Structure formats: C-alpha cells, structure tokens
Amino acid sequence: MYFGKSKKNSLSGRVPPNQNVTTSFPVLHHGNVPYYKDLSKWALRLFGLVEQEQFLTYDDLLAMPLKSSKNDIHCVTGWSKLDNHWEGVSTNDIVHRAALKPEVRFVILHAEEGWSTNLPLEDFIRDTSMLAYAHNGQALSPEHGYPLRAVFPHLYFWKSAKWLKGIEFTREDKPGFWEKNGYHNYGDPWKEQRLTWD
Template structure:
C-alpha cells in the first residue's frame, strides 16, 4: 500500500474494493415515483416539498471521495453523480436559529448533523455511484453523502431534512453510535 493510500485510511479501517451493503430493516422499493417527494422543514421561513421529477431535474455534478464505514471498511476513489446541497438549499430560507439538521429517511430512519457539516461543499445528494444508478440496497433513488463522517451519516433513502436549533440523536445515535462520527478520531460509539 502506498503512503498516499495509507494517509487516506483512518485508524482501525480496512480497505475494500467492494461496496458492502449494511442497513437495519427492510429495503424500500418504489413502484410509483410520482408518490416520492422530498421535504425541507423545521426552522425555515417556508417549508418546501420537491417532487421526484423536480428533484431529478436539479443540476447535477460529479463528486470524488473516499468513504469510511463505522464497521471498519473504507472504499477509496468513489465517483458519484449527485446534487449539491447548495442547489437544494436555494428552495428555502433558513431561520437564524437553525444550527443542526436531522436527515429523515424511509421507515422512520434518521441521523443528525451540525448544519455546517450538512452545508459543506463536499456534502451532496447522491444519485449514481461509479457510473451506475444507485441500487435499492444502496439508497435508490437518493442518498445523502457526507464523506468526512462515518458512512451511517450518509442516510440512504433520504426523504427530507429538518432544520433544528438543538442537536438531537437520530436512529443509530439513540442506539449507541457517536453523535458526530469523525472517522479520523474513531468516533464510532457514544463512549468514544
């Protein structure tokens, strides 16, 4: 392994060439995308709902990153097609007290982020991974991608973003995972 590669792998992580599938509960499958929408709500001047058709029509770009899973695998040199968070944020105006977000996904799944992490230029809504449309197991039709944090923060099957004044735990955080999840600090669990 080259020094460049070693420098890109956080402590306790192992490289994989594959793209492991990990999740809790069942995988959602969509038969009618006209019923899919995306909500922006909470501490906003006016809530917004974006249809699947309008969401998929937003400008896309390519993102390149490494991803790190809390279960200790890392996958380098991922190429994504996605929608920058800044594009979606054009739909709303935040209230000044908004400091955190809760990402809401199918089956009541959620995860929390500080607003500044959500708004980073490296965070985006992923549609395609390494040239292929996301499969249902990997979050089709849209997953959040926050590459600087452990991959559980990159919610699969995302359906909305709630803007909040105070941080609160999402699904995995309520079940013992770290509230932030920095792979470089090995923030896997709440006792880390």
C-alpha cells in the same frame, strides 16, 4: 475483497485508523430495503425552520444543477471504499431552495421506516457534501439508497442516510436511530468516533 497490508500502508493519510480498504460495496442497514416502482409517490420534504415547507419530486431534483464528486467513504464497521464517483445535488442548493431561518444550527435527515440521523449545519453545507442519486455512473441500487441518499465523506458513512424522505432544519440537535443506540453523536473517522464513549 480487501487489500493486503502493503496496499493499505501505501494509502497512509487517506484511510482513517483501523479501517480496511475494500473494492466491494458492502450493504449494511437496519430494517427493510424499500423498492420504489413509481417515483410519483416519492418526494423529499424540506421542513422545520424554513420560510416555507416544500416537497421536491425526483424530477425537481434532476432539474437542479448537477453536482459530481469523487471521494472516499469510511464505514464505522471498519471498511473504506476509495474513489467513489457520485452524481446528485449540492446540499448548498438544497439550503438555498429551503430558505433557512437564521437560527438553524442542525440538520436532521429522515429516511424510510422512521430512521433518522443528525449533523451540524456546517457539515451539511460543506463543499464535499451532497445528495446523490447515482454512484459510479449508475442510478443508485435499492440496497444503496435509491432514489436518494446523503453523502458526507468526512463523517462515518452511517451519517450518509439512505432512502431519504425528509430534511429537517432545527435549532437543537436531535440524535437519530444509531446515535440513540450507542453510536457517537458526530462520527469523525479520523478521530475514530465510533461509539458514544469514544
């Protein structure tokens, strides 16, 4: 459900250009939706320019300090969903756990089926950035990234990778799936950086 124009105008300064506010949570992705029945077979790999590669289990993540955040999200396809409540882990806690080498400049998120996306380290460690395992008081659904997804509300939502499997810390940028297929390499919704030529 989309709000009418008058509602949208009342949200000036909160909704980026050419976005429509929705109360639903559209499901958009490339490939299949993974369904985990046994999380003992799942782990989050931290690798690249780190002091020691490691794997975090779901229980490891649950044992880390809880981060709770409320924010708005904006999809490159034109919808915005306001007032999302997320629970999960701070990306700063992940960086601390990974013990990065000083030359790290970029973070590459790796997900199911070989999917990936990229962002600068400074965006990964923003106070508003997190790795989420719950949305609006419920565990993530498979369609929305269970067991773990990234949340970077200051970027278009494709950067908030679903079904995370690994986080790679690198010196060089490595464009991911959508970035290699025409999407903007950074994706600032306020600048409408939707496509490579924007």
